[in-house]
Amino acid sequence: MNKRLPLGLACIMLVAPCALLVAFTHYPALRAILNSFWNNASSRRPSRFVGLENYQALLADDRLAQVLVNSTLYALGTVPLAIVLAICMALLVNAKLPGTALMRLSFFMPTMLPMIAVANIWLFFYAPGIGLASKILGIFGVAPINFLGRTDTSLASMMAVAVWKEAGLFMIFYLAALQAVPANLKDAARLEGAGPVRVFFDVVLPLLRPTTIFVAVNALINAFRLVDHVIVMTEGGPNNSSALLLYYIYTVTFGQRDFAYGATLTVLMVAILGVLAIFQFWILNRRAHYQ
Amino acid sequence: MSRSLNRILFATLAAVLAAIWGLPFMYSVWTAFHAEQYSANFQLDAPLTLANFVRAWQAAPFSVYFINTVILITTVLIANLILCTLVAYAFVRYRFRWAGFLFALIMVQLLISPEILIVENYLTLATIGLTDTIIGIALPYLTSAFGIFLLRQTFMTVPRSLDEAAQIEGAGAWRVLWDIYVPLARPVYLAYALVSISFHWNNFLWPLIVTNSPEVRPVTVGLSVFATVDSGVEWSLVNAATLMTTAPLIIAFIFFQRQFVANFMRAGIK
Numbered sequence: 041m042n043k044r045l046p047l048g049l050a051c052i053m054l055v056a057p058c059a060l061l062v063a064f065t066h067y068p069a070l071r072a073i074l075n076s077f078w079n080n081a082s083s084r085r086p087s088r089f090v091g092l093e094n095y096q097a098l099l100a101d102d103r104l105a106q107v108l109v110n111s112t113l114y115a116l117g118t119v120p121l122a123i124v125l126a127i128c129m130a131l132l133v134n135a136k137l138p139g140t141a142l143m144r145l146s147f148f149m150p151t152m153l154p155m156i157a158v159a160n161i162w163l164f165f166y167a168p169g170i171g172l173a174s175k176i177l178g179i180f181g182v183a184p185i186n187f188l189g190r191t192d193t194s195l196a197s198m199m200a201v202a203v204w205k206e207a208g209l210f211m212i213f214y215l216a217a218l219q220a221v222p223a224n225l226k227d228a229a230r231l232e233g234a235g236p237v238r239v240f241f242d243v244v245l246p247l248l249r250p251t252t253i254f255v256a257v258n259a260l261i262n263a264f265r266l267v268d269h270v271i272v273m274t275e276g277g278p279n280n281s282s283a284l285l286l287y288y289i290y291t292v293t294f295g296q297r298d299f300a301y302g303a304t305l306t307v308l309m310v311a312i313l314g315v316l317a318i319f320q321f322w323i324l325n326r327r328a329h330y331q
Numbered sequence: 332m333s334r335s336l337n338r339i340l341f342a343t344l345a346a347v348l349a350a351i352w353g354l355p356f357m358y359s360v361w362t363a364f365h366a367e368q369y370s371a372n373f374q375l376d377a378p379l380t381l382a383n384f385v386r387a388w389q390a391a392p393f394s395v396y397f398i399n400t401v402i403l404i405t406t407v408l409i410a411n412l413i414l415c416t417l418v419a420y421a422f423v424r425y426r427f428r429w430a431g432f433l434f435a436l437i438m439v440q441l442l443i444s445p446e447i448l449i450v451e452n453y454l455t456l457a458t459i460g461l462t463d464t465i466i467g468i469a470l471p472y473l474t475s476a477f478g479i480f481l482l483r484q485t486f487m488t489v490p491r492s493l494d495e496a497a498q499i500e501g502a503g504a505w506r507v508l509w510d511i512y513v514p515l516a517r518p519v520y521l522a523y524a525l526v527s528i529s530f531h532w533n534n535f536l537w538p539l540i541v542t543n544s545p546e547v548r549p550v551t552v553g554l555s556v557f558a559t560v561d562s563g564v565e566w567s568l569v570n571a572a573t574l575m576t577t578a579p580l581i582i583a584f585i586f587f588q589r590q591f592v593a594n595f596m597r598a599g600i601k
Contacts (some may be wrong), residue, residue, distance in 0.1 A: 045425035049504060053421040057414035057474045058437065064471035065440045068451030075451070132345040137338075143345055145585070146353040152584050153356075153577050154533035156551045160558050160573045161359045164566055172358045204355070236337070265446045268535040272555055286447065286536075293450045294540060302450040309447055317442050 069310055075303035087300070094304040104305070106280045107288045110195055114284055115263040117199045118206070122259055123252060125203065126210035131240075133211065134218045151208040155268035162201045163188070163273050188274050194282040201269050206262065210255045217251040218244070257320050264313065285309055363570040383571035387557070390568070392545055393575065396553035399465055403538075403549055404531045406469045411527055412520065415478030420508050422479075423486040424494070440476035449540055456541060463543045472531065478523055485516045532580055550576040 045053075076094050081087040098104060129147045133140055150158060165171045166187040174184035187197040221244055229239045267287040270276055276283030276291065283291075289309065293302030362369075363384070369377040387393070421427075422434060445452060452471055453462070461467035489512055497507045513520075535551040542548050548556070554576045558569045 042424060042426040045421060045427040049425070050421070050427065053417040054433070057418045058433070060414070060470075061437060061440060061474040061476070063455070064445055064452055065443060065448070066436070068448040068455065069443055071451045071454075072448070128348070132341070132348065135341055135345070137342045137345055139346070139349075143349040146349040148584075149353070149356055149581070152529065152580050154535065154551050154554075156533075156535045156555050157573045157577045160554070160569055161355050163558075164359060164362065164570060165355045167566070170566065172354065204352070208352075261442065261444075265444060268551075271536070271539075272558070289450060290536065290540075293453075299450060299454065306448065306450050310443055313442055313447070 069306075072303040072306040072310070075300060076307050078300060080298060080300045094300055097301065098304055098308065103280055103283075104288065107283045107285055110281070110283055111264065111285045113195060114199055114202070115260060117196075118202045118263055119256060119259040121199075122203045122207045122210055123255055125207040126214055126255070127248070129207060129211040130214035130218055133215060147211055148208040150205045153205070155205060155266060156272060158201060158205050159269040159272035162197075162204075162269070166197060166273075188282075189278055191279050191281040194274050194278060198269060198273070198282050198284075201273070202263070202266070206259060210259065213251050213255055214248065217248050221247050253320075253323065260316060260320075261313070264309070285312075359570045359573065362567050363574050365567065367565055367567045369567075383567045384575055387568050387572040387575060391553060391557045391572070393550070393553060393557075393572070395546060396548055396550040396576075399547055400532060400549040400551075402465055403469055404528050406466070407472050407531050408524060408527050410469070410473040411475050411478050412524070414474045415482050415523075416508070416513065418474070418479045419482035419486050420512060422483050423489075424504075424507075437476050437479055441480070445471035446536060449537060452537075453540055462541055463547055464541075465547050467541050468538045468547075468549070471537070475527070478527070481519055481523055482516060485519045486512055489515050529580060 077089060077091060078087045079090045079093070133144050133147065137143070153161075166173050168174055168184045168186045168189070173187060177184060185193065187193045225243050225247075226239055229243050234242065264284075265286060267284050267290070270282060270284055270287045271290070274282045276287055285305070286309065289302055289305045292298050292305060364379050364381070365377050366380055366382070418437070422430065448471075456462045456467050456470070461470065493511050494507055497511055502510065533551065534549075535555070538549050538552050539555070542552055545553070545556075554572055557572050
């Protein structure tokens, strides 16, 4: 049985660290809710209580509607693709082929790079005429496409960047999980006459499920909180086609200096993440017997 | 026969995927080491040059940016190691009222991280007058829920008997922490440090919002300013600057590849 925590120790061990955490996590979240009921102060008059006015603006905001569609597509596009690629990479790296170290380096390198560096690299990659994308299209006789400058390709281009950056990190987690798969299970399946494909889908893949849940949770949160590449590569454009929610919060607050609406959008963001968390909790509980 | 054929097929697939994956980065490296006129036309015999790096280094105060980043990551790392250790230790070794509730409250930060609360956190910083300072960038990250979680998991595996033996020898709370818990958690500290350093080296949006002046910018913000304003969008310069600012992490990774991967794994699978 543990000892009771003496008051003096509690002050040192818990109060200072937790105060910092609360001041920059819980306090701002609550203050965003409060501020979303007030309008902006101007030089002539202080801010006043406006009730649900900011939320009415939220519902009537066409740009926001587009941004939410973009964010949903972005999450649904990047998370499954990154997971499938990560599993493929882990299988390849785990297969003891020649050149494994080099291969692992190639897959993992993008994860090490800051998103801002990744954005620069891909900005160059996509650059019409100069970039590698145009050159490769040129080999097949296709005219250069301005990937970042067209409303129908800009979001997909952002998604490619995100998948490129994230898949390598997820590969590491799958690599760890693959190495924990008991060899005798696979041997038993092989003795029963199962081919490599069967062994993967019926033996290995079910054992990877806890990893997949862990990775999916992280990938989903990242899809909402990492927008550095949007700032550098497209600034949400053209015509809002690549704007994501956090980027929209950033432009509304620090571009248009509309802090009240920024707070309202923050509340929306926190609510979305909260719903996702509850959903994940539910799935985790349902799948608990696998762990 | 079909087994070896399978293997060849597998190896080819692996090589192709690895090559495609490496392509954007290799293209950027190639451009950084060649004169501007070759960035549009790829020639194998084009002369190598370091001039882009020299010019990029001189065009913007990168040495200041580097020092700022080092100060930032050191501050955050030291604060994280100390504060997370204290909290984790309190949770594992003592009982107190509301412990479960407090732990849940802390774990909220895993979901609602400081990146998302930029609006209100900026207002807080403005109120206490810490915008445009390095400590202002670091402040929201000084306590980390991830660190607390990781260390709590590790401390829970420390054998009770060791703790009790130390107490019988007359060791107080701090002695037990320093002599028993911290040494046993060393690999986890290392793993956490690697994750924390790479996260804060790479962090961009929050420092971008907080900083205004070149004197306090970390490298990521400096790089974005350089790429859009200072360089006049000269691709070979932008690519050279991109490589330069990420080189320390890349070199560290190539050196410590094995430990790095192992530690990332250990940090994740808990």
